Amino acid sequence: MNIALLSFSAIPDDARVRRHGDALMAAGHDVIAIGLPGGRAMAPSWALKEIAPIAPEGALRPLLRAWRIGRMALCRMVPGLADAIYWGQAQHRAMYDAASVLDADVFVANDWLTLPIASRLAAERGKPYLYDSHEYAVEEGADRRLWRLLVSPYVRAMEARHIHGAAVVMTVADGIARLMRRDHGLLVDPVVVRNVVPSNLQPFRPCGAVIDVLYQGLLRADRGLDTLIRSVPAWRPEFRLRIRGPGEPAVVERLKIQAMAAAPDRIVFDPPVSPLDMIAAANRSDLGIHPIPPTSNQTRYCLPNKFFEYAMAGLALCVSDSVEMSALMRLHGLGEVITADTTEAIARAVNSFDRDRIDACKRNAIEAARQLSWERESVKLVMAFEQLRTGY
Numbered sequence: 001m002n003i004a005l006l007s008f009s010a011i012p013d014d015a016r017v018r019r020h021g022d023a024l025m026a027a028g029h030d031v032i033a034i035g036l037p038g039g040r041a042m043a044p045s046w047a048l049k050e051i052a053p054i055a056p057e058g059a060l061r062p063l064l065r066a067w068r069i070g071r072m073a074l075c076r077m078v079p080g081l082a083d084a085i086y087w088g089q090a091q092h093r094a095m096y097d098a099a100s101v102l103d104a105d106v107f108v109a110n111d112w113l114t115l116p117i118a119s120r121l122a123a124e125r126g127k128p129y130l131y132d133s134h135e136y137a138v139e140e141g142a143d144r145r146l147w148r149l150l151v152s153p154y155v156r157a158m159e160a161r162h163i164h165g166a167a168v169v170m171t172v173a174d175g176i177a178r179l180m181r182r183d184h185g186l187l188v189d190p191v192v193v194r195n196v197v198p199s200n201l202q203p204f205r206p207c208g209a210v211i212d213v214l215y216q217g218l219l220r221a222d223r224g225l226d227t228l229i230r231s232v233p234a235w236r237p238e239f240r241l242r243i244r245g246p247g248e249p250a251v252v253e254r255l256k257i258q259a260m261a262a263a264p265d266r267i268v269f270d271p272p273v274s275p276l277d278m279i280a281a282a283n284r285s286d287l288g289i290h291p292i293p294p295t296s297n298q299t300r301y302c303l304p305n306k307f308f309e310y311a312m313a314g315l316a317l318c319v320s321d322s323v324e325m326s327a328l329m330r331l332h333g334l335g336e337v338i339t340a341d342t343t344e345a346i347a348r349a350v351n352s353f354d355r356d357r358i359d360a361c362k363r364n365a366i367e368a369a370r371q372l373s374w375e376r377e378s379v380k381l382v383m384a385f386e387q388l389r390t391g392y
Helices: 015-026 058-074 081-087 090-100 112-125 145-165 174-184 225-234 249-262 275-282 305-312 323-332 343-351 355-371 374-390
Strands: 002-006 030-035 047-050 106-110 129-133 168-171 211-216 239-244 267-270 287-290 316-320 335-338
Touching: 002 015, 002 090, 002 112, 015 030, 015 106, 015 374, 030 090, 058 081, 058 145, 081 090, 081 112, 081 145, 090 112, 106 112, 112 129, 112 145, 129 145, 129 374, 145 174, 168 174, 168 374, 174 323, 211 275, 211 305, 225 239, 225 249, 225 343, 249 267, 275 305, 287 305, 287 343, 305 316, 305 323, 305 355, 316 323, 316 355, 323 335, 323 355, 335 343
Parallel strands: 002 030, 002 106, 030 047, 106 129, 129 168, 211 239, 211 287, 239 267, 287 316, 316 335
Antiparallel strands: none
16 A cells, blocks of 8 residues: 655654554555654655745734634634634645645544644545544643643544544554543544554663663653752762753753752753664663653553663663553563652652662563564554555
8 A cells, every 4th residue: 555644743753653654664565754854863764755844924923823822712612613723724734735646545644733634635535544643632732721721622623523534543552542532432442552662672781880860852841851850869879860852942951950950960961862773872871760740641641652762772660650651660560650740759769779679670671672562563553554455
């Protein structure tokens, strides 16, 4: 089949889209993706098309944005407004225009932002489309009160309008699948294809005198990094924090200022590495940490790339009390769960480790990585497309 992957992301750096494209090409399909420019990593071996950046709206941008968001909030009472709001945005039309010239047998909407495009193209061509929700869409910005009030009704309306036409609905975790089925009255749970990483087993590396605690991933305000940094002074002296990843310059600068105030000699910021090098880079650390606050269903059921990256890198893990992550932590003996979104809880979780326990968890992670591999997980993805191809 000719498969078109649509995503408002820089495809070379989008781990999930990239994995899916690789697996589908290996299964014998022709793959092309349409995404945004700006990727840092090497382009994939399958075809990639980037939409041109949209010119800024100039001096009227704040007014236009306020008008758009105000209309989004009205979708709570008038869901039918959602399509008009969506197609009024130039970037959405640009993605549609780029995809409309493709000779595709199936269109794949990666996240809700491309769902209306895939739905429209499929209807025009008489072809099926697949919806892959990378998050719990209606709460993806739930950490911000204004987003919950103003934007969430629009997202819910867009998803509700187009999800039922999808031949296959897919997502990243069992809990999110159940929520999506409940929200939209789906007949079956969405197919769950977890963010498991390709097999890249790393050597066991015992702890040294300094225990390197690693946060590797996007540096964003909703990742709990402020609280993580403030917790470091309460860690035992052998622990050091390493933060590695890309982020908006203002966010990165604010985090660095907080680090200088909290523990300047114990916190290091590394530049981001290519997604293809993240596992090997992580292996040089000892303990992978992810303190994202579980304050909404979006974070309560999250099962992110970095959980599997840390395990594949052979690290002990220290992660927030997400239902999905906690279950895997217990099953495989990977480390410690952070029980609350506080500096005290983070420090308590980090300080629960000694070198012997970290080394034991590292060995468990290396063993778990043999099971938690993309080579196993990708079978579900390939099977979904095979069923589309054969009609069964």
